[in-house]
Amino acid sequence: MDKQTEARAAELRETLTRANRLYHEEDAPEIPDAEYDRLFRELVELEEAHPELARPDSPTRRVGSAAAGPLGDVEHRVPMLSLGNAFDADELRAFDARVRKGLGLAEDDEGPRYVAELKIDGLAISLRYEAGRFVLGATRGDGRTGEDVTANLRTIEAIPDELGEPLTLEVRGEVYMPKAEFARINAEREEAGLPLYANPRNSGAGSLRQLDPAVTAARNLSAWFYILLEDDGRAGDTQSAALDRLETLGFPVQPDHQAGLDIEGVIDFAERWREPRHDLPYETDGVVVKVDRIDLQARLGMVSRAPRWAIAYKYPPEQVETVVEDIVPYVGRTGTLTPVAHLRPVLVAGSTVARATLHNLDEVRRKDVRIGDRVVLHKAGDVIPEVVRSIVDARDGSEREFVMPQLCPVCAAVVVQDEGEVRHRCSNPFCPAQVIQGLGHFVSRGGMDIEGAGFVVLDQVLRRELVKGPADFYRLRAEDLVELERFGQKSADNLIAAIDRSRRRPLARILAALGIRHVGEQTAIDLALWIAATWPPGEGEAEADWTRRIAEALAATEAERFEAVPGIGGVVAASIGQFFDGNDTAGLLGELAGVGVVAIPPDVPDAADVGGPFSGKTVVVTGTLESFDRKSAEAAIRGAGGKVARSVSRKTDYLVAGTNAGSKLAKAQELGVAVLDEAAFRALLGESSAGTD
Numbered sequence: 001m002d003k004q005t006e007a008r009a010a011e012l013r014e015t016l017t018r019a020n021r022l023y024h025e026e027d028a029p030e031i032p033d034a035e036y037d038r039l040f041r042e043l044v045e046l047e048e049a050h051p052e053l054a055r056p057d058s059p060t061r062r063v064g065s066a067a068a069g070p071l072g073d074v075e076h077r078v079p080m081l082s083l084g085n086a087f088d089a090d091e092l093r094a095f096d097a098r099v100r101k102g103l104g105l106a107e108d109d110e111g112p113r114y115v116a117e118l119k120i121d122g123l124a125i126s127l128r129y130e131a132g133r134f135v136l137g138a139t140r141g142d143g144r145t146g147e148d149v150t151a152n153l154r155t156i157e158a159i160p161d162e163l164g165e166p167l168t169l170e171v172r173g174e175v176y177m178p179k180a181e182f183a184r185i186n187a188e189r190e191e192a193g194l195p196l197y198a199n200p201r202n203s204g205a206g207s208l209r210q211l212d213p214a215v216t217a218a219r220n221l222s223a224w225f226y227i228l229l230e231d232d233g234r235a236g237d238t239q240s241a242a243l244d245r246l247e248t249l250g251f252p253v254q255p256d257h258q259a260g261l262d263i264e265g266v267i268d269f270a271e272r273w274r275e276p277r278h279d280l281p282y283e284t285d286g287v288v289v290k291v292d293r294i295d296l297q298a299r300l301g302m303v304s305r306a307p308r309w310a311i312a313y314k315y316p317p318e319q320v321e322t323v324v325e326d327i328v329p330y331v332g333r334t335g336t337l338t339p340v341a342h343l344r345p346v347l348v349a350g351s352t353v354a355r356a357t358l359h360n361l362d363e364v365r366r367k368d369v370r371i372g373d374r375v376v377l378h379k380a381g382d383v384i385p386e387v388v389r390s391i392v393d394a395r396d397g398s399e400r401e402f403v404m405p406q407l408c409p410v411c412a413a414v415v416v417q418d419e420g421e422v423r424h425r426c427s428n429p430f431c432p433a434q435v436i437q438g439l440g441h442f443v444s445r446g447g448m449d450i451e452g453a454g455f456v457v458l459d460q461v462l463r464r465e466l467v468k469g470p471a472d473f474y475r476l477r478a479e480d481l482v483e484l485e486r487f488g489q490k491s492a493d494n495l496i497a498a499i500d501r502s503r504r505r506p507l508a509r510i511l512a513a514l515g516i517r518h519v520g521e522q523t524a525i526d527l528a529l530w531i532a533a534t535w536p537p538g539e540g541e542a543e544a545d546w547t548r549r550i551a552e553a554l555a556a557t558e559a560e561r562f563e564a565v566p567g568i569g570g571v572v573a574a575s576i577g578q579f580f581d582g583n584d585t586a587g588l589l590g591e592l593a594g595v596g597v598v599a600i601p602p603d604v605p606d607a608a609d610v611g612g613p614f615s616g617k618t619v620v621v622t623g624t625l626e627s628f629d630r631k632s633a634e635a636a637i638r639g640a641g642g643k644v645a646r647s648v649s650r651k652t653d654y655l656v657a658g659t660n661a662g663s664k665l666a667k668a669q670e671l672g673v674a675v676l677d678e679a680a681f682r683a684l685l686g687e688s689s690a691g692t693d
Contacts, residue, residue, distance in 0.1 A: 074138035122176030173225030447513030569647035614642025623658030
């Protein structure tokens with residue numbers, strides 16, 4: 001064996017070990033799955049050709065990655081194995097040949113029957129039930145030891161808490177994030193200027209491996225189950241019987257599985273699902289093939305990290321090449337200009353893609369994407385088309401760099417960039433692009449939740465000048481709406497009924513619906529609690545009267561006073577003050593109250609000290625954290641007794657700094673504020689959770 005081969009094996013082990021850590025422990029993949037599979041296969045082939053290269057700690061001998069972090073460890077009674085991979089029909093036939101050989105079957109003997117199940121791209125979990133009650137849940141980890149995520153799993157509606165029978169058993173499956181939920185969360189992160197999650201698998205895994213179960217509960221995760229370990233043998237003699245038994249017990253089973261297949265039937269099954277899988281509401285990247293009979297599985301056994309009786313067929317990577325024909329800035333609800341690549345239309349992941357967001361100017365420069373470039377396009381998570389990189393070698397000199405315009409492309413107002421921010425935005429709050437999207441936000445599910453008021457309806461009521469601002473929705477009459485295109489009396493009556501239902505909403509929902517800059521869902525909750533504590537409803541005071549009273553009070557409140565709201569710093573306070581004091585927005589809440597919109601006051605908790613390592617401390621979070629998104633990090637701080645602020649000042653006690661921390665880190669260092677890296681932050685939170693056991 002030459003030195004070059006030995007060095008290549010060492011390089012592959014290092015690369016794959018790092019990739020495993022990023023994928024399994026930190027839920028932040030650095031390389032695509034297809035590239036990982038290619039490198040893994042290369043290492044397998046090197047170790048098979050040169051057995052002296054095989055090491056006990058090689059990634060080819062391990063499953064996943066070690067459990068990490070403050071979550072407790074769980075040792076699996078039966079190891080949770082990984083699967084070998086096949087990438088085409090011939091490799092599936094080779095798997096079948098190995099199975100037949102392992103069972104001692106001659107070429108003309110009837111072969112085994114297989115079960116084919118769609119491969120869910122999620123996080124593998126194990127659940128333990130005792131006397132029919134769910135008592136323990138864990139991640140796969142390294143296959144022998146996983147992380148205790150019992151509390152988080154209890155928040156997932158698909159997982160039964162009780163079985164209805166006093167059974168002791170273990171079930172295994174995958175927790176996943178539905179595509180729609182993944183798209184919703186990434187849309188919120190993009191609007192907030194946060195890095196987007198790579199795919200539903202890793203965002204789902206990160207949501208499950210949280211310290212705060214409330215964060216998991218807010219992510220709408222789901223699960224499928226496919227393995228049943230039942231001590232008394234009632235799981236059945238076959239994998240297909242085990243799936244039936246799981247379903248009988250109340251566990252969701254992926255419905256698109258098929259039993260009784262020979263290997264050619266398996267290949268047909270995989271081909272049949274190649275394109276339709278993209279229409280499923282969850283992500284699947286292949287097909288799992290298992291020998292159906294349990295006794296044959298036992299005879300075949302396992303090798304290294306994988307069973308001999310099962311294999312995962314992987315579909316080819318969903319990446320294509322195309323050309324960036326133009327880069328056009330789109331104006332969003334808050335005025336943010338987002339550069340969008342207009343692409344030469346190309347088929348990827350089952351649909352034709354002609355647009356891909358480039359997020360912001362910094363991202364365009366980082367990836368060096370130019371107009372006219374040939375690029376690699378990936379439809380990440382079957383949801384978001386993403387430009388992976390430019391093909392620099394294909395350039396001929398005609399390519400042009402994108403320049404952010406100085407004037408808004410919609411209304412020609414000046415484009416500004418606030419200090420310390422990567423986003424550019426239109427300075428005109430009445431830019432038509434902002435108006436329609438702002439009204440869309442107002443009527444959305446996260447706002448006033450007016451069902452039926454979609455973009456087509458908004459466009460028509462704006463063009464006909466039936467609606468100019470939020471309060472105008474509550475002045476609409478059915479006779480106004482029947483004149484709209486594709487609207488009849490029933491549609492008009494339904495929309496008016498939906499508008500009437502929205503007249504009474506929690507104060508936080510109304511504040512979030514107003515579209516105040518920098519005020520998202522959590523800040524709206526904090527602001528609503530502060531308002532209710534500052535101007536509490538009087539005894540016997542009607543909600544409508546209280547709504548009008550707080551509208552008047554907010555209009556008379558100086559911006560600096562909003563800094564008293566927990567979690568709000570100077571920038572956000574100024575934005576809130578400007579909204580309630582602005583020439584065009586000052587009377588909006590009062591106008592809504594005048595057309596019959598009523599705010600439900602929140603229940604204000606006692607002011608007793610919560611306790612914990614951040615008790616009485618003001619904490620700012622900046623940069624990208626590997627184990628938390630911004631909202632969950634702030635929720636953890638509040639749960640540990642702290643107050644969250646958005647800007648660093650002399651009042652700040654701690655700055656939690658992730659990667660790409662930027663100007664807030666520099667300011668904290670300048671002011672002498674204590675800086676916590678993620679490890680220190682998690683350690684303090686760990687102390688908090690340990691103290692509450």
